[in-house]
Amino acid sequence: MGKLPEEAEAIVREYVMLMEEAFPSQLEGLYIHGSIALDAYVPGLSDVDFIAITRKRLTERESRIISGIHQKLANKWSAPEMDGCYITWEDIGRTSPVKDVLYFHFNGGRVQEGAHFNSITWWILRHYGIKIAGPEPMELNLEVEAQNLVSYVLENMNTYWTRRIQMLEYLIHSGILPPEDEIHSEIEWSVLGMLRQFYTIKEHGIVSKLDAGRYALHHIPEEWHPIIYEAVRIRKGGKEESLFHSNEKRAAAAVSFMKYLLVYSNKLFVEDHRGSIR
Incomplete structure (x- = not known):
């Protein structure tokens, strides 16, 4: 586990021990992806993103036992949090769950039904x-085809991220912005999150949030640099002085930039698709 940050390594070691005690020989594979794998771990912000491979599918009773294991870990370590899915070997590489199969994943402090895996997960795992x-x-x-990766990301931008833009726009126009710490979190999550998608569409690869922000400063017009700098500043801990003097201006700049990036990314995809057809 030499590649893991010290605090993440401690959690993973105890997790493996507790899983083996509760389910001897059931955990056949365990992989870390996400920010840790991309060498972009940020203490206090990053999760321990994992994929757990079990010998057989979990039952609801077993999921409750696993929930207890995660609770023990959370009681001992408040951060980083674990975030991952429980699957079997036959699920490796799937981009959607099998119909009528019961999946479980751990997120937000509890085990929930459903599967969290997609082209991005498998690309990071492979590389x-x-x-x-x-x-x-x-x-x-x-094997994750670059075009499949890009198509998934663009769909994500036109669904999840579009809805997030609309939500932020509604809050601004309604004059009901959340507290400053939530604004910080939203700007870091949304601006850098969408820039990661932009990087994938443009370069057919995946980078961390911070690297996506740095990349954008060389590939996005300067008029958008202040909000990019702001998102990077927050991601790095927010110790430097903000370029914005109010939450309203900062939120409005984030929404304008996200709308611009959505249009630009769709244009890039169309141009790239035309080029591949030729």
């Missing part, structure tokens, strides 16, 4: 994933 247990990631026969 940067950290093995805790099981075969090496390169031995998992994971």
Whole structure:
């Protein structure tokens, strides 16, 4: 586990021990992806993103036991939080769950039904994933086509991120902005989150939020640099002085930039698709 940050390594070690005590020989594979795998871990912000491979599918009773395991870890360590899914070997590489199959994932402090895996998950696992247990990631026969990755990301921008833009716009126009700490979190999450999508569409790869922000400063017009700097500033801990003098101006700048980036990304995809057809 030498590649893991010290605090994440401690949590993962105890997690493996508790899983083995509760379910002997059930955990056959465990992989870390996300910011840790991308060497972009930020203490206090980043999660321990994991994929747990179990020998057989979990039952609801077993999911409750696993929920207890995660609760023990949370009681001992407030951060970083674990965030991941429980699947079997046959799910490796799937971009959607199997119909009528019961999946479980852990997020937001509890085990929930459903699956959290997609093209981004598999791409990071194949190229940067950290093995805790099981075969090496390169031995998992994971093939993620660049076009599939880009198509998934663009769909995400036109659904999830579009709805987020609309929500922020509504809050601004209604004059009911959330507290400053929530504004900070929203700007960091939304601006850098969308810039990660932009990087994928433009470069057919995946980078961390901070790297996406740095990349954008070389590929996005200067008029948008203040809000990008602001998002990077917040991600890095917010110690430098903000370029914005009010939450309203900062939120409005974020919405304007996100709308611009949505249009620009769709245009890039169309141009790239035309080029591939030729």
